[in-house]
Amino acid sequence: MRFSLSNDELLATFTPVLVYWIYSGIFMILGDLNNYRLHTKAEEESKNIVSKTTVLKGVLLQQSIHITLSLLFYTITGSDKPTSPQQFSMVVFILQFFVAMVVLDTCQYFTHRLMHMNQFLYKHVHSQHHTLIVPYAFGALYNHPLEGLFSDAVAGAIAVAISGMSPRAATVFFSFTTIKTVDDHCGLWLPGNLLHLCFANNCAFHDIHHQLYGLKRNFSNPYFVTWDKLLGTYMPYKLEKREKGGYEARPIAYTKTE
Secondary structure (H helix, E strand, O other): OOOOOOHHHHHHHHHHHHHHHHHHHHHHHHOOOHHHEOOOHHHHHHHOOOOHHHHHHHHHHHHHHHHHHHHHHHHHHOOOOOOOOOOOOHHHHHHHHHHHHHHHHHHHHHHHHHHHHOHHHHHHOHHHHHHOOOOOHHHOOOOOHHHHHHHHHHHHHHHHHHHOOOHHHHHHHHHHHHHHHHHHOOOEOOOOOHHHHHOOOOHHHHHHHHOHHHOOOOOOOOOOOHHHHHOOOOOOEEEEEOOOOOEEEEEOOOOOOO
């Protein structure tokens, strides 16, 4: 076990936190953007159970846990022996990135589904995240500490270990994953958003899950919807424009009269 970390390991630990607040801050600077919201501002204020101050404190706690576990992970898995610089290979990086995406998706799908199907885990752990019925960007990591430990930190460590990523590659992977997670909770269907074009798992897909009728559907995050489709938990939806501006993500097989 070492007692010092390399610059790359420190970057892998702290860069995703910085990215989280920069990307969340962009959405805050953009303002309400009523013509692109999946819920009205009035719905956000009336339906969400916790204040933004509480959410801010919860996210900071979550990130503190992530930082601590990341530092511990690299301290335990690192080596005291100096390593010679390795030649970068884009093919290897892309392969590692894809493997990490699949592993992270798999871990998070099954832990997420378990926390919904088990009444004790949902009531005492995962329900904290669902106090945000109308998600917004900086609330993406508003979770119970135990959920942050197993669904995020441990799942991320497993993804890095299995994919064989270096700390530098992990920095890129976790930074992009952070952007994707924030975007999935932003509640805005912005035109030209490449993440919406590239991934079926997006803010509309995840918004369905945050509604009462979707609590046991659309568990996948943050990248693909594969496990939902394979295991029958996928809820198809359509986007409809609201008369007073914005959009509404509505399940195709669901009507408000049911």
